[in-house]
Amino acid sequence: MxxxxxxxxxxxxxxxxxxxxxxxxxxxxxxxxxxxxxxxxxxxxxxxxxxxxxxxxxxxxxxxxxxxxxxxxxxxxxxxxxxxxxxxxxxxxxxxxxxxxxxxxxxxxxxxxxxxxxxxxxxxxxxxxxxxxxxxxxxxxxxxxxxxxxxxxxxxxxxxxxxxxxxxxxxxxxxxxxxxxxxxxxxxxxxFPDEQRERPAVMLPPDDHNPEEAQYVQQLIRVYAERWKADADTLELIAQHPTAGAHMRRQREAFYSAESLKRFARDAYPDGHFNAVMDDVHAHAVEVADKRFELGWDRLQAVLEAAGVVALTETVLTRYVRPLDRKGVCHHLANDGRLKWCEEGGAA
Structure with a gap:
């Protein structure tokens, strides 16, 4: 790297x-x-x-x-x-x-x-x-x-x-x-002024999905099923899909990038610094997510794009936040039920 x-x-x-x-x-x-x-x-x-x-x-x-x-x-x-x-x-x-x-x-x-x-x-x-x-x-x-x-x-x-x-x-x-x-x-x-710290290497997503990923992954499955119907409504089919498979891999990489930031913040700073980043992204992303979209895919893409330009509150952690972390934070918010991509009653 x-x-x-x-x-x-x-x-x-x-x-x-x-x-x-x-x-x-x-x-x-x-x-x-x-x-x-x-x-x-x-x-x-x-x-x-x-x-x-x-x-x-x-x-x-x-x-x-x-x-x-x-x-x-x-x-x-x-x-x-x-x-x-x-x-x-x-x-x-x-x-x-x-x-x-x-x-x-x-x-x-x-x-x-x-x-x-x-x-x-x-x-x-x-x-x-x-x-x-x-x-x-x-x-x-x-x-x-x-x-x-x-x-x-x-x-x-x-x-x-x-x-x-x-x-x-x-x-x-x-x-x-x-x-x-x-x-x-x-x-x-x-x-005290914060000293420059070395952030550990970003975690890579494991081949098998962990239980703690379940909620945001399920939301992604709904997004793909809504857009591509039966061609991408299970993890097996998504992995074989030319677009959904690559998209899922990128989203998991983003999730684990944010997870790496979360663990770094937990070990290096007092409680609350990662949550402050989550709250900043959520405050902006939820307004975007509330707009009317034809598909959950469109809502997801709009939120990910918006997360990239959110002005984060200046804290000792802010300097370590990378673009991929911001996307990953969106999936952490989805994992916590704070963001949803598909309208209720859409494809499952």
């Missing part, structure tokens, strides 16, 4: 560069979109960042009990420089204080989310037991108001809680991995 040169599109910053440019609020929203891609068992994900958040930016709940049951905390840090140990330790102190004051139970996992991590923080998070010791030493000497404003008993509770906590619960997340996982969410297509 001959292919032309790759399509050219204006330069757009990479998703990573776009994320690096987010302000703190937008970064938290991005994290909220990403978190559901990690755990299918999360029953709810909430963004709580802001004043009085007690150290919670995005909370992911594993049960209906919310902050009173198992949950994960995603701490978002969008700074000009890499997130370091000093800043992270302050957030950890805030989290322990929140537990002691009864704002929430200790999270199952505490995830630091940042565009970049300083080496001292990566090293600390890779050695949880050693880091807990370091944290406790710093806690005893801290002047952080989140701790010093507590009563002596509460400060002791914070220390005891830290001693009992497995610091392997504190983990960093890699930005490249975040982006790959975010790509699986419905938000990717609306947040």
């Amino acid at each position: 001959l292919q032309g040169p790759a399509m050219q599109f204006p330069y757009m910053p990479s998703p990573k560069k776009l994320v690096f440019g987010y302000d703190p609020d937008e970064f938290e929203e991005f994290v909220k979109e990403w978190v559901p891609a990690l755990q299918s068992e999360y029953v709810r994900v909430e963004r709580q960042g802001g004043s009085g958040d007690h150290g919670i930016d995005v909370a992911a709940y594993r049960s209906a009990q919310g902050l009173e049951g198992p949950w994960d905390n995603y701490q978002c840090k969008r700074y000009k420089s890499a997130l370091n140990w000093s800043t992270a330790a302050g957030e950890i102190r805030k989290m322990f204080v929140g537990v002691v004051l009864g704002h929430f139970v200790l999270p199952t996992q505490y995830v630091f989310v940042a565009p970049a991590f300083a080496r001292n923080l990566r090293t600390a998070l890779a050695k949880p037991a050693q880091t807990r010791t370091k944290f406790l030493e710093e806690l005893a000497e801290t002047s952080d108001e989140v701790v010093t404003r507590l009563t002596a008993d509460q400060q002791q509770e914070v220390t005891q809680l830290a001693k009992q906590t497995d610091f392997s619960m504190f983990v960093p997340v890699d930005m490249d991995l975040m982006l790959e996982q975010h790509k699986t969410t419905p938000h990717w297509a609306t947040r």
Whole structure:
């Protein structure tokens, strides 16, 4: 198959560069979109960042009990420089204080989310037991108001809680991995410019008709029987007919071309993109189909011709739609009962 040169599109910053440019609020929203891609068992994900958040930016709940049951905390840090140990330790102190004051139970996992991590923080998070010791030493000497404003008993509770906590619960997340996982969410297509993808080869129709083809093929049989009567009223006779046989082969090729587009859209983009193409074609084709035609053959040919010039709504899928897909979409619409070629009571 001959292919032309790759399509050219204006330069757009990479998703990573776009994320690096987010302000703190937008970064938290991005994290909220990403978190559901990690755990299918999360029953709810909430963004709580802001004043009085007690150290919670995005909370992911594993049960209906919310902050009173198992949950994960995603701490978002969008700074000009890499997130370091000093800043992270302050957030950890805030989290322990929140537990002691009864704002929430200790999270199952505490995830630091940042565009970049300083080496001292990566090293600390890779050695949880050693880091807990370091944290406790710093806690005893801290002047952080989140701790010093507590009563002596509460400060002791914070220390005891830290001693009992497995610091392997504190983990960093890699930005490249975040982006790959975010790509699986419905938000990717609306947040980032779409990258040029390679559409798989078009499917070829199998020799034997599949059951999922039944309805549009039956409509074609009616078209041929109406035009050529008994000379083309079964699949066997159609295959031998000089015109109907070749026409049927072309229509099946179109159907499978559109089926290839449908599967490509399903795998590459959020739900609804192929259906948007179907709806665009249908909105125009149904008006053509409603006109008066002597034969179903005439109606079919008019609709196929009209489908070739339909202006499709601009979506990330539109650039991949080929002329043969448009004809195939007409047969998908016929397969779904949304288009009919022959008048009721015509030849069967």
